[in-house]
Amino acid sequence: MSNPDLMDALQALAADKGISVDTLFGALADALESAYKRLPGAHEYAWVTIDPETVEFRVMAQELDEDGEPIGEEFDVTPADFGRIAAQTAKQVMSQRIREVEREMKYEEYAGREGDIVTGIIQQTDSRYTLLDLGRVEALLPQAEQVPYEKPEPGARVKAYIVEVRKTAKGPQIVVSRTHPGLIKRLFELEVPEIADGVVEIKACAREPGARTKIAVWSNDPNVDPVGACVGARGARVRMVVNELRGEKIDIVPFSEDAPDFVAKALSPAKVKEVRIDEETGTAEVIVPDYQLSLAIGKEGQNARLAARLTGWRVDIKSESQLAEEQAYANQEWAEGEWVVDPETGEQVWQPAEGGEAISAEQWSQAAESLAEREVEDGPDAVVEALEADAQQRAAAAEGVDGEDSGGEPEEAAETAATVEDAVSTSSEPSSET
Structure with a gap:
């Protein structure tokens, strides 16, 4: 059977659906085969062939043996009225196959494009x-x-x-x-030719969608400034990316293989004085001037949080004043002891490890206030000298050197006061005023 208008119809359909003519021939052959097998007395093993030049189609068949294997020669079993039958049944099958082909083509178009x-x-x-x-x-x-x-x-x-x-x-x-960090990289590839060409690379990206983004860039050409290439003339390139992101702020910092240098640059726009890396804990201790502390941390910790994601280090930011206080605290010698409950009074008292009289919380508070007043009036050096003198007096009293010259009660009171002041100044839980 031959239909001279069928080829024109198939070509028009192929152009309209964006499908090749060969694909349509395959769909048509399957449709005709399905239509033939619905006829009474149809051969079990049969198929349809189509001549691509004349669009002549025939139904061919073969006999099957007991095992279901084809035997003998192929023979033509095309029904006399197959054209009418094909016209009635092939339309539905053809439409279904065309839809399947369209879906497959759409999938193939986007399959493997993850990341685009x-x-x-x-x-x-x-x-x-x-x-x-x-x-x-x-x-x-x-x-x-x-x-x-x-x-x-x-x-x-x-x-x-x-x-x-x-x-x-x-x-x-x-x-x-719209929130994936990869969107930032792709947008910069569209706006920065150096990134599309591979001259400039985006090494790392940290983003809080809608608020702020930090990217670290690196140049494979020493003559190309990676930050300047991404910013563009008067900020034209980065402005296009910001506009696409509806005003999201973008910080562009140069990438560095030196961890302290990279952490310091990642905290931009804050100025960093020193970075100390602890590789065992994965922590970067950052020291900044006092007036830069809030800028380094950022609003609700955003700047520090993004810098930690960008570098992969746990960022711990301290001001110079905080560092000095910690060092002073660490260098101070503390007496050994513990707070215990007095079994007689039920009050909490400080018991020195080397023994001696326990100190109540009230005595502790009074001694702390006394030390604070002396420090304000005479300075910290005078307090230290006084405590040393009290300690020497207490030691001498324990050996009985001053026992005869001083009355029993005054000597005992002085020793108790010295013990309290020494404990306050040297205990493991000192007063915040000391």
């Missing part, structure tokens, strides 16, 4: 997801992948990052994101 950036038009949105029209297919933008406080407006054109391409019975399902 696409531009779509917002179609509809609800509390669960937003649909983006990419042309031939639709992309799914889940609520979790949307930037907080960014309200999708129907008809608006946005760029999104392909996270996943799923193959479903209804066609490919493309999941995109």
Whole structure:
């Protein structure tokens, strides 16, 4: 059977659907084979052949043996009225196969494109997801992948990052994101030719969607400034990225293989005085001037948090005053002892490890106030000298040197006061005023 108009129809259909003519021939052959096998008395093992030049199709068959294997020669079993039967049954099968081919082509177009950036038009949105029209297919933008406080407006054109391409019975399902850090890298590739050419690389990226982003860039050419290439003339390049991200702030810092240097640069715009790296704990202790402390930490810790993600180190920021206080505290010698409960009075008292009279909390407080007043009036050096003198007097009293010259009660009172003051100044839990 031959139909001269069939070739024209197939070519027009192929052009309209974007499908090759050979693919349509295969779909047509399957449709005709399905139609033949529905006829009464049809051979079990039969197939349809189509001449691509004349569009002449025939039904060929072979006999089967007891094991179901084809035997003998092929023979033509084309029914006399097969054209009418084919016209009735092939249309539905043909339409179904064309839809399957279209779905397969759409999937093949986006399969393996995870990590690419696409531009779509917002179609509809609800509390669960937003649909983006990419042309031939639709992309799914889940609520979790949307930037907080960014309200999708129907008809608006946005760029999104392909996270996943799923193959479903209804066609490919493309999941995109507006919060993925990869979106930042792809946007800079579009705006910065040096990144697209591989001269400049984005080594690391840390992002809090809708608020702030930090990227570390590196140049493979010593004559190219990586930060300047990304910023552009008068900030033109980075401004395009910021506009696409609806005003999200972007910090661009140079990448460094030296960990302390990289951590210091990652905390930009804060000025860092010193960085100490502890590789065992993975901590970077950062020392900044007092007036730079709030800038280094950032609003609600944002700057420090992004710097830690960018560098991979746990960032611990301290001011110079805090460091000096810690060092002074660490260098101070503390007496050994512990706070215990007096079994007779039930009060909490300080019991020195070397023995001696226990000190009540009230005595502790009075001694702390006394030391604080003496430090304000005479200075810390005078307090130290007084404590040393009291300690010497207490030692001499214990040996009986001053026992005859001083009255029993005054000597005992002086010894108790010295013991209290010494304990306050040297205990493991000193007063904050001392």
